[in-house]
Amino acid sequence: MSLSPHKPDSPNALIGRSVARPNAKRLLAGRGRYVTDIQLPRMLHAAFVRSPYAHANIVSIDTSCAATMRGVCLVATGEDLAKLCKPWVGTLDHFAGMKSPPQLPLAVGKVVWAGQAVVAVVAGTRAQAEDAIEHVAIEFEELEPVIDIDAARAIDATLINPDLGSNVAFHAKIESGNVEDAFRDAAAVIEKAYLFGRHTAVTLEPRAIIADYDPTEERLTVHHSTQTPYQFQDLYSRHYGLREARVRVVAPDVGGSFGMKLHVYHEDMAVVGLSIMSGRPVKFVADRIESFVSDIHARDHRIKARIAVEADGIIRGMDVDDVTAVGPFSTYPRTSVVEGNQVVRLIGAPYRFRNYRANLDVVFQNKVQTSQYRAVGHPIAFAVTEALVDSAARKLGIDPFEMRRRNIVTQDMYPYTSPTGYKFERLSHEACLDKLHALMDYPRLRREQAEFRRRGIHRGIGIAMFVEITNPSPAFYGVGGARISAQDGAVVKVTPSGEVHCLISVGEHGQGTETIVGQIIAEQLGIPMDAVRVFTGDTDITPHGGANWACRGAGIGGETALQAGRALKRNLLAVAAIILQARLEDLDMRDGEVVDAATGIPRISLAEIARICYFRSDTLPRDVTPQLSVAHHYSPKGYPFAFTNGVQACHVEVDVETGFVKILKVWVVEDCGRIINPMLVEEQVRGGVVQGLGAAFFEECLYSDNGQLRNGSLADYLVPMAGEMPDIEIAHVETPTLDTELGAKGCGEAGTAAASAAAMNAVNDAIAPLGVSVSQIPMTPQRLLRVLGYA
Amino acid sequence: MKARAFDYVRVSTIDDALAACARASGDFCYLAGGQSVVPSLSLRLQAPQLVIDISRIKEMRGIALIDGALRIGALTRHAEMLISPEIARHAPLLRLAAPHIAHPAIRNKGTIGGSIALADPAAEFPAVVLALDAELEIAGPDGRRRAKADGFFKGIYETGLEPGEILTAIIVPQFGENDRCAFDELARRHGDYALVGCAIQGRFAGNDVEAIRIAFLSAGPTQKRARNAEVVITGHRLSPKTIADAQSALELDLDPTEDEQTTATMRLHLARVLLGRVLGQFSCDSPRGGGRA
Ligand SMILES: Cc1cc2nc3c(=O)[nH]c(=O)nc-3n(C[C@H](O)[C@H](O)[C@H](O)COP(=O)(O)OP(=O)(O)OC[C@H]3O[C@@H](n4cnc5c(N)ncnc54)[C@H](O)[C@@H]3O)c2cc1C
Numbered sequence A: 001m002s003l004s005p006h007k008p009d010s011p012n013a014l015i016g017r018s019v020a021r022p023n024a025k026r027l028l029a030g031r032g033r034y035v036t037d038i039q040l041p042r043m044l045h046a047a048f049v050r051s052p053y054a055h056a057n058i059v060s061i062d063t064s065c066a067a068t069m070r071g072v073c074l075v076a077t078g079e080d081l082a083k084l085c086k087p088w089v090g091t092l093d094h095f096a097g098m099k100s101p102p103q104l105p106l107a108v109g110k111v112v113w114a115g116q117a118v119v120a121v122v123a124g125t126r127a128q129a130e131d132a133i134e135h136v137a138i139e140f141e142e143l144e145p146v147i148d149i150d151a152a153r154a155i156d157a158t159l160i161n162p163d164l165g166s167n168v169a170f171h172a173k174i175e176s177g178n179v180e181d182a183f184r185d186a187a188a189v190i191e192k193a194y195l196f197g198r199h200t201a202v203t204l205e206p207r208a209i210i211a212d213y214d215p216t217e218e219r220l221t222v223h224h225s226t227q228t229p230y231q232f233q234d235l236y237s238r239h240y241g242l243r244e245a246r247v248r249v250v251a252p253d254v255g256g257s258f259g260m261k262l263h264v265y266h267e268d269m270a271v272v273g274l275s276i277m278s279g280r281p282v283k284f285v286a287d288r289i290e291s292f293v294s295d296i297h298a299r300d301h302r303i304k305a306r307i308a309v310e311a312d313g314i315i316r317g318m319d320v321d322d323v324t325a326v327g328p329f330s331t332y333p334r335t336s337v338v339e340g341n342q343v344v345r346l347i348g349a350p351y352r353f354r355n356y357r358a359n360l361d362v363v364f365q366n367k368v369q370t371s372q373y374r375a376v377g378h379p380i381a382f383a384v385t386e387a388l389v390d391s392a393a394r395k396l397g398i399d400p401f402e403m404r405r406r407n408i409v410t411q412d413m414y415p416y417t418s419p420t421g422y423k424f425e426r427l428s429h430e431a432c433l434d435k436l437h438a439l440m441d442y443p444r445l446r447r448e449q450a451e452f453r454r455r456g457i458h459r460g461i462g463i464a465m466f467v468e469i470t471n472p473s474p475a476f477y478g479v480g481g482a483r484i485s486a487q488d489g490a491v492v493k494v495t496p497s498g499e500v501h502c503l504i505s506v507g508e509h510g511q512g513t514e515t516i517v518g519q520i521i522a523e524q525l526g527i528p529m530d531a532v533r534v535f536t537g538d539t540d541i542t543p544h545g546g547a548n549w550a551c552r553g554a555g556i557g558g559e560t561a562l563q564a565g566r567a568l569k570r571n572l573l574a575v576a577a578i579i580l581q582a583r584l585e586d587l588d589m590r591d592g593e594v595v596d597a598a599t600g601i602p603r604i605s606l607a608e609i610a611r612i613c614y615f616r617s618d619t620l621p622r623d624v625t626p627q628l629s630v631a632h633h634y635s636p637k638g639y640p641f642a643f644t645n646g647v648q649a650c651h652v653e654v655d656v657e658t659g660f661v662k663i664l665k666v667w668v669v670e671d672c673g674r675i676i677n678p679m680l681v682e683e684q685v686r687g688g689v690v691q692g693l694g695a696a697f698f699e700e701c702l703y704s705d706n707g708q709l710r711n712g713s714l715a716d717y718l719v720p721m722a723g724e725m726p727d728i729e730i731a732h733v734e735t736p737t738l739d740t741e742l743g744a745k746g747c748g749e750a751g752t753a754a755a756s757a758a759a760m761n762a763v764n765d766a767i768a769p770l771g772v773s774v775s776q777i778p779m780t781p782q783r784l785l786r787v788l789g790y791a
Numbered sequence B: 001m002k003a004r005a006f007d008y009v010r011v012s013t014i015d016d017a018l019a020a021c022a023r024a025s026g027d028f029c030y031l032a033g034g035q036s037v038v039p040s041l042s043l044r045l046q047a048p049q050l051v052i053d054i055s056r057i058k059e060m061r062g063i064a065l066i067d068g069a070l071r072i073g074a075l076t077r078h079a080e081m082l083i084s085p086e087i088a089r090h091a092p093l094l095r096l097a098a099p100h101i102a103h104p105a106i107r108n109k110g111t112i113g114g115s116i117a118l119a120d121p122a123a124e125f126p127a128v129v130l131a132l133d134a135e136l137e138i139a140g141p142d143g144r145r146r147a148k149a150d151g152f153f154k155g156i157y158e159t160g161l162e163p164g165e166i167l168t169a170i171i172v173p174q175f176g177e178n179d180r181c182a183f184d185e186l187a188r189r190h191g192d193y194a195l196v197g198c199a200i201q202g203r204f205a206g207n208d209v210e211a212i213r214i215a216f217l218s219a220g221p222t223q224k225r226a227r228n229a230e231v232v233i234t235g236h237r238l239s240p241k242t243i244a245d246a247q248s249a250l251e252l253d254l255d256p257t258e259d260e261q262t263t264a265t266m267r268l269h270l271a272r273v274l275l276g277r278v279l280g281q282f283s284c285d286s287p288r289g290g291g292r293a
Helices: A024-028 A078-082 A126-133 A149-153 A179-183 A229-239 A266-278 A288-294 A338-346 A378-396 A400-407 A429-439 A442-454 A513-525 A553-580 A606-615 A678-698 A750-770 A781-787 B014-023 B037-042 B078-083 B085-090 B092-100 B112-118 B124-131 B227-233 B240-253 B264-283
Strands: A044-050 A056-062 A072-077 A117-123 A137-142 A168-176 A188-200 A208-214 A219-224 A247-250 A282-285 A297-309 A315-325 A355-363 A458-470 A488-494 A500-504 A532-536 A587-590 A593-596 A602-605 A629-634 A642-654 A661-671 A727-732 B007-010 B028-031 B050-053 B063-066 B069-073 B135-140 B143-148 B153-155 B166-173 B179-186 B196-205 B208-217
Touching: A044 A126, A044 A266, A044 A288, A056 A117, A072 A078, A072 A126, A072 A266, A078 A117, A078 A266, A117 A126, A117 A266, A149 A315, A149 A355, A168 A338, A179 A297, A179 A315, A179 A355, A188 A378, A188 A678, A208 A266, A219 A229, A219 A266, A229 A247, A266 A282, A266 A288, A297 A338, A297 A378, A315 A338, A315 A378, A338 A355, A338 A378, A338 A458, A378 A400, A378 A458, A378 A750, A400 A429, A400 A458, A429 A442, A429 A458, A429 A642, A429 A661, A429 A727, A442 A458, A458 A750, A488 A553, A488 A606, A500 A513, A500 A553, A513 A532, A513 A553, A553 A587, A553 A593, A553 A602, A553 A606, A553 A629, A593 A606, A602 A606, A642 A750, A661 A678, A661 A750, A678 A727, A678 A750, A750 A781, A781 B264, B014 B028, B014 B050, B014 B135, B014 B166, B028 B037, B063 B085, B069 B085, B078 B092, B078 B112, B085 B092, B092 B124, B092 B179, B092 B196, B112 B124, B112 B166, B124 B179, B124 B196, B124 B208, B179 B264, B196 B264, B208 B227, B227 B240, B240 B264
Parallel strands: A044 A282, A219 A247, A315 A355, A500 A532, A661 A727, B007 B050, B028 B050
Antiparallel strands: A044 A117, A056 A137, A072 A117, A168 A355, A188 A297, A208 A219, A208 A282, A297 A315, A458 A642, A488 A500, A488 A629, A587 A593, A593 A602, A642 A661, B063 B069, B069 B166, B135 B143, B135 B166, B179 B196, B196 B208
């Protein structure tokens, strides 16, 4: 029996191949089954009356008229739901000193952002519920809203949570080496302020939930468009006092998540309570406007940073001050401070300087909560790092590639611990830089750029390196007291005809998890892909696990599948050895057959083994009970995270009269360790890059001074669209992690991690001859025209 | 969001439409391509008691050359502008502008009549009909009438249509031997409403511009001709100096508004840059339907 890792040429090899997604045809044919598609008998629909104010006391609520309207079954206020639901607090123990107030499903006494749900109406149809919410009368008493980052920290600032004593949710400081010395008499010091706009995930399928409580069995079934059904099973059970084993959370097809669908939303919690109150299934599907005002937002950082360099370009140190505003409270259960924490810990990560200081302030404000969204913190950390590195290179007259080569952590330095404490097993900066240089034909682009400049055309080239946090161990949440699993589980079982079912805790929301799990299982068992069916996302059926967040599906879920597949293979070969009276070591599995390992000659098919085991166990020896189902769990040990790395380049043309930027091309070289499916990795990277370009040029949640979201529709909030997106060319370097058999790390956030950094460097490269630069994203025409001196 | 409940009636003649509106007891609206009305009903920005579907009225369809002018039925869809040979020959400016309107799915449904009747200040066709010196054919409770495009657009979503009146056709003077036209706009993404847009149609006499009509969209509360810029150019060759003078004149012509995307100053700046570029296209040697095809 062979347990060696991957032999790409071996007959079973599926790992490393661009296998097509088995579910693509079904989804493209419109046969997806999303929460919206689910119709349950006696199902009701919820709609919410939302706060028109960013900060106000609730003086009175009159629901009497709404309650009598056609189709209305239930009208519930914050007080009603507070009787059923235990409040939650979005703090974690490992963020020392962090504060956040208790939260409830609907506002009680006070509203803290415009769009907050205040009253729920449950009716026979969504239209009836919407008719009725127009007749709920709420009297508010407006309070001073805290909107601006600086205003939040002012001495006399209005307190959003008076019980907490200040608007500061969390403060952290990092100090390593000697920053004062590093900056004293450095050859060059560059200091800049960087601004990052708030933006949001905009999943194709919005948030959607159906809660179905059956009082006769005290059972709750929740159909939920979520990335983390197990986490929500735990939360619904604890906050509504239900037996955990009687709470079932099912994630059917999920149309995109990006980190947005793993947080507790007030409406979702409310819907569970509404189903308990009415004893009927209650559905809520956020429409696009509701999504904009209630989905988590992200980013919103203001960073002052400086870099000190030697004359030869060697970086001496960096010094960073990050203020980020997260909304009126910290999100539950993963908090709103992870992003800031990752920003200050990732800045400078590709480079080997040791003098580093960072200050982080996380403040409250009267806007919707922010929390983890694809690439959490990375885009900001690398935009700042790479802008500083480019500014220093420009000042010293050093080419950006050369500047990076002189400063990166090199092969001889691993394992390496960053000044902020991150442990890198092995990264591949040199190889990635070399590959990118060749891939984009850098010298030719520079020559071309010079020619264009002579003709008054402003093209720019931007480079950005990144490292990415993937495969998180319990160090991420578990140690902070969150009941969020870092392990995953799989059940693999053989059907009587020798096909295989795999029930696994990682989920599928468009990224291709089911495909790679199928590939891995099929390769272990030597069966074709289409003989494997993968089931995900049902807490009654699939084993408990962390599911999908922070790039863990392939690295941790994939390893779980691999180990489970191998365990099943051992069991199958053990029976085969008995049936064939052969030695287990001499057998292997290929093409659906147990074969002689040395010659490849088929001995018995998997179907025949299954037939014998299930229907003619009488023909087996008495003491043999074949185990054709295997349950297996895997938890990451070793390094707390598997860091990945890569480098991106962006090529743009800036129209200096209009401030419009044409994105000409993007190149990415990334290293996610073992590549299970190159096509899927590249799709992840491209999608990620597009989201990063969205942040760089288009996406921003704009607020008025009194805290109203001004662009909460897809006509006004600009998402990147195909017409504006460039070709994105991708190449790979493979440095598998040695912590697992599979060797895979994550790749889902790599594209987003540095795309906006490369874009900002490219724009600045284009406009550098005009003596100006930009340090704020998104880089809108308006902002570019301003730095270019118009207006 | 779901629309509030409303009554719906579909009519097949203009007279039936007018009769339906005469019978209506509460407020009502017409439905043509539905690309503006349906979203606005769903968002409950509008909640009429009655929706009168005029999209099947035969008299409001079709494109025909009659007495030296092109009659374009108000129900002509944006997508038809892109494929109609009559439009290409006799009113090429419409064809130049149409690809800038939204996306194919919307162009397949949206109608020119709807665009003009709605008068969104960022819509392309109102500017185009101004540049074309078009006339609008209107049917109302008091009979039929014609109105000049000039003066028809009065403000944000405000036109010369009286309550209940239906725009039935757009009459465009035939594109002449020495005519040229050009269109362009600055939009953040393909298909977005533009930050500013400019439509030009004019006649050359040799190298000089004999007559010119320049109309802007998204440069104020309504689509508007840049009359001072027109005066600067009329009778002159399009030299860099004439163009620069026309760009300066825009300050008097336009009354740009501020929004999430741009301040008023910047919009004026963009209008000037755009005018320079569209005049560049206009002056290029492109005998019929100049600019970008
Ligand atoms: C995503 C999106 C993007 C868009 N982008 C653009 C764009 O870039 N540029 C642009 O110009 N438009 C854009 N539109 C609007 C689109 O062009 C509409 O089709 C147009 O504005 C209205 O035409 P309609 O036939 O759909 O009218 P409807 O939506 O049916 O009606 C619009 C209004 O006009 C009235 N009306 C319609 N026809 C008549 C008539 N013949 N007589 C009297 N009143 C009438 C109706 O009562 C209603 O009040 C966009 C629309 C969408 C949904």
